[in-house]
Amino acid sequence: MKFTVVHTESSARAGVLETDHGVIETPIFMPVGTQGTVKAVEQRELVEIGAQIILGNTYHLYLRPGTEVLQAMGGLHKFMNWQKPILTDSGGYQVFSLSEFRKITHEGVTFKSHLDGSTHFFTPSKVIEIQRAIGSDIMMVLDECAPFPCEEEYARESNELTVRWAKECLQTWKNTKPLYGHHQSLFAIVQGSVYKNIRKSSAEALVELDFEGYAIGGLAVGEPIETMYEMTEFTTQFLPKDKPRYLMGVGTPENLLESIERGIDMFDCVIPTRNGRNGMLFTRKGRINIRNAKWKMDDSPIDDGFDSYTNKNFSRGYLRHLFQVDEILGLQLASLHNLAFYLWLMREARKNILANTFSYWKKEMLEQLVAQN
């Protein structure tokens, strides 16, 4: 993997991330495809809207279809017929979201499967091996995504565990080889909750270990949004300038722009797909709830501000109808639209960074984004 920052405007960066499955132009948004599919969106459509990389999830793919199937099928790329890059989350988020089903020890995490209650033990080393079987281009270390709020003492111990696990992941990464002939990078995850001193020591310890990229985790878990920005801005100063920075699980279009300004290159979030399936559509002029009665007779496109399949072909009134009658196409079009919007937004951000107009453009964009349709 090779990462090049091609231009900066203040802290905002435009970069190029080269992987064996293709080039990713940053800043980039990565659609979430937890179980080997971006929910309600086809691979063909992802390519059409300009998706450059998607996510998969180690925990979910380990449970189903399982590493045996993935290996027999030649890895996730081949299995799901997605030839662009894939990043896999380690299951660290499930340590947080499935906290009632797991137990953490120094050695790893014991999960009780949310599917059948069976017990599974995830060690840092095992998580790397699973990701080898998946064949993702970018693997994530096993971490603990601490909840918010959490005591400083808990955050410190949790982060010490995360750093310890990162070392073990790195070791296994060095001692194992890719199964499908393409390079697999390993990114570390900075934790530390909302405590600057812990964030700093976390970042410094991980940078010392020399990973190919660095993620900031443990944010957007309930803390005030200003705190999230503050922690992001604070943390990036300790990260190497020549390596990609990934803000995990973030966020809204506004969050993305604010974070790009603070030096982030990569994002992923379920918002465009999940909220899309629940009727929230993003537009240049703010978000709308397409189920609302006010769209019943609305003949206009979802967003006339950018060129896309959904905008060119369907009205708000029709989308509302699809949601009213609970038709599958509604979920598909909403997800497709939102992802297209996010990807469009990232392309515009990049374009403006390259032109040194990001700061101005972002301000204008934010004003529109918070407006009410």
Add this chain to the structure above:
RNA sequence: GGGUAGGUAGCGAAGUGGUUAAACGCAACAGACUGUAAAUCUGUCGCCUACGGGCUUCGGAGGUUCGAAUCCUUCCCUACCCA
């Protein structure tokens, strides 16, 4: 014409003397959702409200009772069966 079963909020449907403005489901209306246990979840849903409450309801009318959607009388309507 005779018989039987019924008529409850937009619809469906509980409730058969008091804790009932009336369960529950659907529809409708609004909200939430940030490394996906989510095509999920929450709230509102007779009328008015200064959110404290106030007012009018269970086919219509009349009655019994301290008290009726629930009991009685009568009328109207619906479905099915017989003629």
